[in-house]
Amino acid sequence: MAKQYYGIIDIGSNSIRLVVYLRDKGGRLREVENVKAVARLSTYLQEEGELSRDGIDKLLDTLKSFEGVLATYDLEQTVCVATAAIRQSVNQAEILEEVTERTRFDMRILSEEEEAFYGYLAVVNSTSLTEGFTVDIGGGSTEITYFKDRKLIHSHSFPFGAVTLKQRFFKKDLPTEEEMTNLRQFLKDSFQTLSWLNGKKVPLVGIGGGARNVVQIDQNLKEYPLAGLHQYKMLDSDLSFIKNYLLTLSMKKLQKVEGLSKDRADIIIPATEVFHSLYDTVRADGFILSRKGLRDGVFYEQLTKGMGTHLFPNVLEESIQELINDYELNMKQIQHVQHLAKELFTQFHEKGIGSLKKEDWSNVKRASYVFNLGEYIDDEASAQHTFYLLANRTIDGLMHIDRLKLALMASFKNKTVFKQFINPYKTWFLKEERKHIRLLGAFLKFCYSLDSTRRSTIESLEVDRKNEEITITLYCNKDFMPEEYQGEKQKKHLEKALKSKISLSFVALQDS
Structure with missing residues (x-):
């Protein structure tokens, strides 16, 4: 084609x-x-x-x-x-x-309405957010929308942008304290003219170059270890710190700030003030960057013509399907492993093994689609490739921390490699959370070992628990020697994570 x-x-x-x-x-x-x-x-x-x-x-x-x-x-x-x-x-x-x-x-x-609509459409079709505000500050206008249940509820275009605010309020490239106070009051008064902006406590999603530069500055100052800007989250304190940091710099130093485009150095301060003032007005619970904006929204409208809706049914599912296509993953095997994983997960959950929560299943299922995809590049170093690819690739519908969890689970090889992968991000999780992610990774690796020959040999399984020992009986429809070998080999990772002994019993169906 x-x-x-x-x-x-x-x-x-x-x-x-x-x-x-x-x-x-x-x-x-x-x-x-x-x-x-x-x-x-x-x-x-x-x-x-x-x-x-x-x-x-x-x-x-x-x-x-x-x-x-x-x-x-x-x-x-x-x-x-x-x-x-x-x-x-x-x-x-x-x-x-x-x-x-x-x-x-x-x-x-x-029109103002179209510009705001396309920004909203880009956000709801590239994130999993169901409610929030979008803000897109250009040079001469600022578009704001509010959406709930992924539907556009309100939109407004203010006739000011980063360039015109600078021209109006700053006599020189850098503002005086009085000029900043005047700008802040002007923005506060402007935002208060819209009653629907007040106190929703939902995410504020930034679109466009100004928002992108603010995020890049934040990532550079923090030496952020993950690649990618889309769906990166900042808090009120982060926005405040960036703004105050920029205000301490001369224009010469501003032009050299890592992450700030040189051509935006003179307009980044008014742009940042717009984000911070709006954050305060809506009482947002986070500032999230969308790399997708007006341009993407225009094409999303084109792509969905004749569908009866401009919204993609499930953003994350579409992204996972993209990964499956890109890395030529075996859907037949994925579906069979998911069948076995669901049976094992349900029985573990019912018997209180591993303190599994119902919401853990969605994480396991998601990781099962992309488990060990790094094999596509190199079999010997597949865990490293899997982790790097998933942790550093934008996945529409996943915030950065969820993308990291997915990468840790889908790349699970053993406890040592897991610790190596999670080490730069240790502060992102509590100790118990790290242990739990490792358990889900070991669980998934064990489930994949049960279909090591991709023949769907094991049809079903049963779990029995006596004291600290777990017995898993696996019912097979054909010769199961390769699956038995791999299952016995890989169960040790699950045993360590559960701190329980696991016995495997393989049963041929014709003998049962």
């Missing part, structure tokens, strides 16, 4: 960006090209609201440059959308006409 490429140009008030996506086997879009031009179009808006000739020329020159990049792709579709700077221009008709005549693009000017 020929590769399907899609292009989108996002004409913002601060930057203009071209992104090219490749549609994969599962229908998902994967970013393959990302080109950014810092145009600052909002600075070309004159007092009477007209985008100046210089601003129009800047836009046209950038679009012509993008034409050269796109010429290297055989594109199925190219979408060109513009937001606040063009929307607020009184001469937008003239701008549209010039773009149509002098480039190959049909520019679509998004």
Whole structure:
């Protein structure tokens, strides 16, 4: 099948960006090209609201440059959308006409409602959040939405952004204390005009370059050990620390801050203040970054046309399926192991073995889909590859700590290797939590050993517990020698985690 490429140009008030996506086997879009031009179009808006000739020329020159990049792709579709700077221009008709005549693009000017909607759509289709606020601060506008049960309830576009706030409140690149106080009061007053913003105590999801830079700064200051920005979580204290830290720096030092784009150095402080003020207003329980934003929302709408809904049924399931496709995992074996794991888990739970909780099953099942996927790269070092791939790959629908748990369980080899993998993250978990994750990993590894030849030899099993000894009877429909060998070999990890002896009894069904 020929590769399907899609292009989108996002004409913002601060930057203009071209992104090219490749549609994969599962229908998902994967970013393959990302080109950014810092145009600052909002600075070309004159007092009477007209985008100046210089601003129009800047836009046209950038679009012509993008034409050269796109010429290297055989594109199925190219979408060109513009937001606040063009929307607020009184001469937008003239701008549209010039773009149509002098480039190959049909520019679509998004309304405030559309811009907010696409941001919301990107978040609910790339995270497992069912309720929250989204905030996308551009150069000239700030879009905020509130969603509940994954449905958009409220949206609003404020006619200010990081660039225009800086122009309005700061006389120089860096603000005085009085200027910061004025900005803070302005934002507080603005947010209080929307009654639906007050005190929901749900996540605040940041979209766009400003939010991304704040997260990158936080990760660098903390020497954060995991890769990836999507679904990274910060708290009120983190936002406050970042803001106060940035306010202590000169412009020269700001431009050298790790994680902060040089072209955003002069607008990061107003952007951070917007996030922090809004966090306080909604009394959020966390600030979460979404790497998916307006551009992704536009294409999610395209992908879901004719489906009756713009929402993907289950974000995490789609992501797991993507991993299964990418690493060519054996679904027949996965389903059989899940069958055995469910029987063993249920009986362990009923008999009080291992202090298993009902919610543990969803973690075990999730990890069973991707157990030992690093074998795809190298059999000898499959545990290391499995852990690295899962811990450092963005998995839509999983927060970073849940992604780490998945990686630890799916890569389980033995206690020593588990300790090696979890060591950089020891402070993330209490001691009992670490032990419990190790138990679930050992449990899953044992279940996979029961289908080591991928023949579905073991049909069912029974668990019996007498004192401290556990007996597992396994009913087999064919010769079970390889499964018996692997089961006896791998049970030791489960025995150590449970601190109980396990006896295995393999029974041929025709003899039972």
